[in-house]
Amino acid sequence: VSRNRNPKATFFPVALLLSTILLPTTPRAGETGDIAQRYHEEAARLIGEAIVSNDAYESLEYLCDVIGHRLSGSPGLEQAVDWTADLMRRKGFSNVHEEEVMVPVWIRGEESARLTAPVERELNILGLGMSVGTPPGGIDAEVVVVESFDELDSLGAAGVRGKIVLYNQEYRGYGGTAAYRMDGPSRAAKYGAVAVLVRSVGPVSLNTPHTGTLIYDEEQPRIPAAAVTIEAATMMGRLARRGETMRAHLEMGARQLDDAPSANVIGEIPGSERPEEIVLLGGHLDSWDVGQGAQDDGVGCIIALEAAALIRRLDLAPRRTIRVVLFANEENGTRGGKAYHERHADELPRHVAAIESDLGNGAARGFRLDLRGREGEDEEELEELRDETLAAMRSIGELLELIGASGMRTGWSGVNISSIVADGVTGLGLDHDPEGYFDVHHSEADTFDKIDRGQLAKNVAAMAVMAYVLADMPGRLVQNRVAP
């Protein structure tokens, strides 16, 4: 768990000094050294300004405390759309506008759960996003506990029909474990389960349920599903091992309304020489309907927005356009990313790179390069291209060495830009240290108090330097790979 920090404790009194010592003073020889040498001064100004400025921290505070969480279809998201558009205008962005996206409207409603046998215990739950509700009056049923899909399959319909399935899977990293939340409901429904409880996906808990979307299999009946805390799941696991027969009562008022209009928020720092070429920076503005969406992904939006604002404020005027996109509806539909893709399809060949930040506010260790193979593409050539690109990124990384962000590796870039990256745009993901992120992810605990101000400043700096160099360097990082 991240410490709940006192904002004062993270104040950085030596910041003014740092900009003069954070960068290597002797540029290296050769081509990679050239980039570091060429952009030494601009990087120093960007890093120094990011570290001294309180802008990003203040913007995120407003987004979290005054606006709060921002589920698709909620007033919170619409308030955030308008406020961030206005913020861009106030910070001197050009071409600020909102591009309509129709988003799903899922309403949690009232929800509660109770273990009723062999002992009475209130269960602290969060219904899974996109779940159906229970019938009025709720569901009363026996609870059967499994620790894996294999165990579910071996029980089969005989062991599961008419019951509530509790997935008490161990946490083995987010990627591996979230499958129980996403696919678990339909896999249990296939055997006739009437509802699903899922142990919250996270490494630790202080009685903390974590929501997140489920994905219904269209072939199976839709049954209600909710996350329980690690405490409750492991307790029921132990009661099951004692041989106790458990029953639970689950009541969920969740429901789906008609899609509603929301928007991607877009603003630009126009290029001075090749304004038609674009470096996209983004995060997603929507969140779950709990906590404040501080790390998922308020902070990613603010990192992108404030990195561009920093470049604007210092009048650095890069050759290419820097476009900030705050996507709608990542959490339960990824409609924002898809809408951007559709609306800007003809511009994709002119997207030099797209950079996403959506893994909290852990210290950026560098960037993940996401160059995806397309049909018919030679895998060996692609691998060579990745290596060359990483080498170029590493030379930019030299400027970020002393803020710890020089590490460049291949990997996933982000959900929101995934659709344009699949079409050949070069994707970069800001490579946050994930420590602490999944402690609060999709829970009431994803709040501003866990935002470290010093780390935020460095994350903005890393994003600003990478964005600026990619937008300004004479050549493109990767030649056009988008099919015309």
Place this chain on the structure above:
Amino acid sequence: VSRNRNPKATFFPVALLLSTILLPTTPRAGETGDIAQRYHEEAARLIGEAIVSNDAYESLEYLCDVIGHRLSGSPGLEQAVDWTADLMRRKGFSNVHEEEVMVPVWIRGEESARLTAPVERELNILGLGMSVGTPPGGIDAEVVVVESFDELDSLGAAGVRGKIVLYNQEYRGYGGTAAYRMDGPSRAAKYGAVAVLVRSVGPVSLNTPHTGTLIYDEEQPRIPAAAVTIEAATMMGRLARRGETMRAHLEMGARQLDDAPSANVIGEIPGSERPEEIVLLGGHLDSWDVGQGAQDDGVGCIIALEAAALIRRLDLAPRRTIRVVLFANEENGTRGGKAYHERHADELPRHVAAIESDLGNGAARGFRLDLRGREGEDEEELEELRDETLAAMRSIGELLELIGASGMRTGWSGVNISSIVADGVTGLGLDHDPEGYFDVHHSEADTFDKIDRGQLAKNVAAMAVMAYVLADMPGRLVQNRVAP
């Protein structure tokens, strides 16, 4: 935050080997070496058996999962009283009985709180133990935030009258910070506050409120008080710094009923030569009405009970009597400790030592010696006596060196034995590493999943070895200091 452990992951497959290697093989010369040499074999058997046995872990699992939390006056505490008495009988204790204690009956009732301005936010609260409720319909008032008693005093009645005071104090260790929870309500009432919210006392939070008792000043009006999460308190602190005027609605159904009978649970391993001399081991059986009271203090009760059971099971038959006392009502009245003191006043001169475990299940680093000065006692002589006693304890500690529990220092022994220690009984506190304890203390998160099985075994072993040696060694650890 302690990791939420999978019980399987803490299984100790090499336990059988350990009992043969955990103890120094070459006893030291001189008097201190004598104790280690004399009790080498018994200590080896106790430590080995504690590490191989699963008894303590299973007992605590039952207490937590099947019985659950145990506030004074609740059915849970009465169930725990009967079950632990029965457990003692099944484990071969003698003279098992319940000694009546009249305990306060505080009922939480329904409770809720909501920030209503400048933004609407549900607040996750836990009313403080012994708080009065609000009038029906609740209290609506402006919220004023202070970070210290000094700040409260400087606001005075002019700044506080008619308002809800929020204490947003930083956590500086439990001892220093809990004063806001205990004394904060009356100190605010003195200036005319209508209710108090207190930032939960703990180092971290995942939206986790922590309850605990308040102590009303009889001179001041009794106003309702509740703990809010660190997330909510810091948010309101930030909103106040923005200059926002905040209002909140607080509704609490808390009330006090007439005292009800409960009991201290007592059982003994009778001494073989001096059965009238007593080594007391104890913890408190009551808990708050949230979570499972796993670490506060289910585990202390089980450590005491299972340490004595271990001595009984190995037929070690110490010279003196080992008496296990599971105290009622530590949390909101300390009536159990006082009742024991009154009822056993004539036996106190024959109490060789009293050992309490009430700081969770962190690794015991040794024991704290609590030898208190009484009126007229020479402080220099007392200091000498403490030094001599620590030296003797350290020689016992040699047997505990390789389970990490050899550290002996002076300090507080425990709340439940405090009243007999004040009368001259030698108090010892099992000196748990507190790391992680205050993360879950008095919250819904104080549950069995955070109990590390290997640590529990070692804590039982440390208690068993210390209790056995004190009960069996030819001389008393400290000569009688209880006034006749």
